[in-house]
Amino acid sequence: METTTSALDIPVNYILGRCTFANWDEEDEPANTTLSILNVSYVVKERVGPWWKGACLRRIRHKLVLRDVCMHMRSGQINAILGGSGSGKTSLLDCIAQRAEGTMSGKVYYNNSECTPDLAQNFMSYVMQADRLLPNLTVREALRYSAQLRLPGNASNFDIEEKVSKVIIEMGLKNVADHRIGGSVIRGISGGEKRRVTIATQLLQNPKILLLDEPTSGLDSFTARSLMASLANLAHQGGKIVLLTIHQPRSEIFRMFDQELGYPCPTYTNPTDFYVDMASVDRRDNERNEESSGRVKELTDAYAASMVHKDVVYEIIEDTMKPTTGRQLFAQKFTHYRPQKSSFFRTLFTLLGRMTLNVFRDRASYLSRVFLLSLFVPFICVFLGRLGTNQTSVQDRIGLLYQSSQVPTFVAALNAIGLFPPLRDLYYREGRDGLYGCTTFLLAYILHILPFTVISTAIFCSVPHTDHFLHYCIIILFMHLFGEIMSVLLMGAFMNTALATSNASIILSASGLMASGFLRNLEKMLPVFQWAAWGNIFKYAGEILAANEFHNLKLNCKNNGTFCFTSGDAYLALVYPEAVDNMTRNFWAVTGFTSATFICVIAVFKIRGIPNLS
Incomplete structure (x- = not known):
């Protein structure tokens, strides 16, 4: 020694x-x-x-x-x-x-x-x-x-x-x-x-x-x-x-x-x-x-x-x-007498009030929380301006859906990476003092971001472009929430914010490319990627968005010797078979993935423990 x-x-x-x-x-x-x-x-x-x-x-x-x-x-x-x-x-x-x-x-x-x-x-x-x-x-x-x-x-x-x-x-x-x-x-x-x-x-x-x-x-x-x-x-x-x-x-x-x-x-x-x-x-x-x-x-x-x-x-x-x-x-x-600690609900609401007041005082953070996602609305309008019922509109709709599944997660990651680290470091300090645990802190954080997530999602979805508007908004809300929770998980695993940012970008990008099916048909990918897609939230969100957009959609087909889709259901049968029948299952899967990721966040914070910050 x-x-x-x-x-x-x-x-x-x-x-x-x-x-x-x-x-x-x-x-x-x-x-x-x-x-x-x-x-x-x-x-x-x-x-x-x-x-x-x-x-x-x-x-x-x-x-x-x-x-x-x-x-x-x-x-x-x-x-x-x-x-x-x-x-x-x-x-x-x-x-x-x-x-x-x-x-x-x-x-x-x-x-x-x-x-x-x-x-x-x-x-x-x-x-x-x-x-x-x-x-x-x-x-x-x-x-x-x-x-x-x-x-x-x-x-x-x-x-x-x-x-x-x-x-x-x-x-x-x-x-x-x-x-x-x-x-x-x-x-x-x-x-x-x-x-x-x-x-x-x-x-x-x-x-x-x-x-x-x-x-x-x-x-x-x-x-x-x-x-x-x-x-x-x-x-x-x-x-x-x-x-x-x-x-x-x-x-x-x-x-x-x-x-x-x-x-x-x-x-x-x-x-x-x-x-x-x-x-x-x-x-x-x-x-x-x-x-x-x-x-x-x-x-x-x-x-x-x-x-x-x-x-x-x-x-x-x-x-x-x-x-x-x-x-x-x-x-x-x-x-050896230990005074009674503050109750769970008093601690929870104290943390929630402190987080909310802190973000409301910072104009840039507040505006980012509410309006950063809505900056994508002009791009939606560009897509909507080109949408029709001809064959080229199929590709435009696929691009719109791919961006709809990817952008909320990335925007949520940007918000979390910019705003979460000071709250995390303060938790480490107060957690060391035995004031509360990681479950209370993370639950307060989720409750803190939820209203901002709902408002920003509502603004993002304010341009109606689908018959099943509510389904579309729910998926955007879950993907927005999932992106933030995933980023918090990585910031619990890595103290270095830059490292957490890099990993969040790679994971979200790779997941969208591999499992959504918008850029590459899942059946044509390597078997290992097909199996991996079953454990990815983007697979189920992609099926919901595709079924929501293409089901009962009538398309013009001018048969001039080339292949064409006579309807949106024909496209679903080729790329997303059984997507319509599995809507309920997919909604439960998206909910389960979001909840499971939050549980993983708690597990990561507990396993890593409270570092002894200087």
């Missing part, structure tokens, strides 16, 4: 000291909150070799990310984990929050009770590095929707508004509370204010422990210092444990720490930069690698043999091995 020496082998509380902002009374409730990390090690698996060798042929390497990390924190403290990139800072937070995806050993204790995923979700909040916010909501709206998801199911609207107003004031967002958050296209609040919104979202549950991964990353020095002051105030005034990772803080922040380990910082040097360098391995060449590895090993060995390490371990063991009093027993029962 390969191992790597991490800066986290040396807890930053020993190298840099600990910043304690309040001396809470032991009898006060906030002071009873403790977080202990005892001999935590973390190993991850890596597959070595090119991706094209697959999962079976690539060698598996075990990488030691953390080794015997010990920390002990109490209420009223803000603690910093300092280290360079790749030193294991985020991995330590993942272990504490019970979100580790590798193999973890050691113990994490909350109030002297061994921490579990349920316990972590109840009393810890984890603020990840990237902000996942919907750009078209205001700060207050984003927090209100989040409160409806995070607060217990019996929380009233008054309780929700009161909580939202409180965290807005706590995080200094009062002046921008009614401003849009904004994104890459729409200008909104600043980057520092977005960070504050993300933190405020986690504070809605009033966590005892607040974990933050690089909260000052990407912020200017003034904004970073202001944010750190707010976090210090949360620890001081709110009696919380605040634990954050940081890789390059301002030198004045370092003044909060006061211990060193035989490596005094040179004059006029940023202390934090200096100590990150001291605790990092330089792999630029063998000589530097050997020298820096020796220095880090010296530091880790010195810490392991120091009284500081022994005192921390002794303190943790002493706290966890104390006899349980009646008051402590009650506190432990309360610790």
Whole structure:
């Protein structure tokens, strides 16, 4: 097993000291909150070799990310984990929050009770590095929707508004509370204010422990210092444990720490930069690698043999091995108490309302949802202008039907690929917090897009050109819905939107070419394609559209020695035999394929799980 020496082998509380902002009374409730990390090690698996060798042929390497990390924190403290990139800072937070995806050993204790995923979700909040916010909501709206998801199911609207107003004031967002958050296209609040919104979202549950991964990353020095002051105030005034990772803080922040380990910082040097360098391995060449590895090993060995390490371990063991009093027993029962979550329907309608408001605020997205499909109407009019009852009209009708089956799926795919990824990423973040599952999220998304799908289909079908107008509209509706669901399935399988777009285009194009029968008679295709067509929605939709268009259609046939169709039914008998008799079966098949694809989407999201987005 390969191992790597991490800066986290040396807890930053020993190298840099600990910043304690309040001396809470032991009898006060906030002071009873403790977080202990005892001999935590973390190993991850890596597959070595090119991706094209697959999962079976690539060698598996075990990488030691953390080794015997010990920390002990109490209420009223803000603690910093300092280290360079790749030193294991985020991995330590993942272990504490019970979100580790590798193999973890050691113990994490909350109030002297061994921490579990349920316990972590109840009393810890984890603020990840990237902000996942919907750009078209205001700060207050984003927090209100989040409160409806995070607060217990019996929380009233008054309780929700009161909580939202409180965290807005706590995080200094009062002046921008009614401003849009904004994104890459729409200008909104600043980057520092977005960070504050993300933190405020986690504070809605009033966590005892607040974990933050690089909260000052990407912020200017003034904004970073202001944010750190707010976090210090949360620890001081709110009696919380605040634990954050940081890789390059301002030198004045370092003044909060006061211990060193035989490596005094040179004059006029940023202390934090200096100590990150001291605790990092330089792999630029063998000589530097050997020298820096020796220095880090010296530091880790010195810490392991120091009284500081022994005192921390002794303190943790002493706290966890104390006899349980009646008051402590009650506190432990309360610790494991899980408040009632928001109900299924409240969660569903909250997600639905948030998605709808977000798209209504974005004019381009809203117009795309409603009118993008209708842009094809002029092409329908071109086809209709040429339609008649002569023999050439047969080919025109086939072209019209082929486009009618293909265009709705592609338009739906374009809409989904443009609008779904931000909602998916927000689900990943909130799903990690245990707020709701993928079934609730996907059902809310389907309910969200359904009205837009119906309206855009009605506009698309507004030019009547068939006797069975209702049948035509139903098939267009199902194909539009199928295209969106298929795209969502691919975006659940692939995080890369460009990759999902490419696969959606290939699948929809190949399916229409292979199974619809409009471009090539199915009976003249290779047997493997004929069998594959039975498992393709385009086969059944194509038969419905063809039967709907050609059944009982009379055609002019001027017999001049060439073959001609005397009626539309003659064409159906040649290309789509039994299509008329199988109309009911085909409608059920289209409905079944659409429903089955949605079930596959749920299965893909469940199998893939929730990736640990930064």
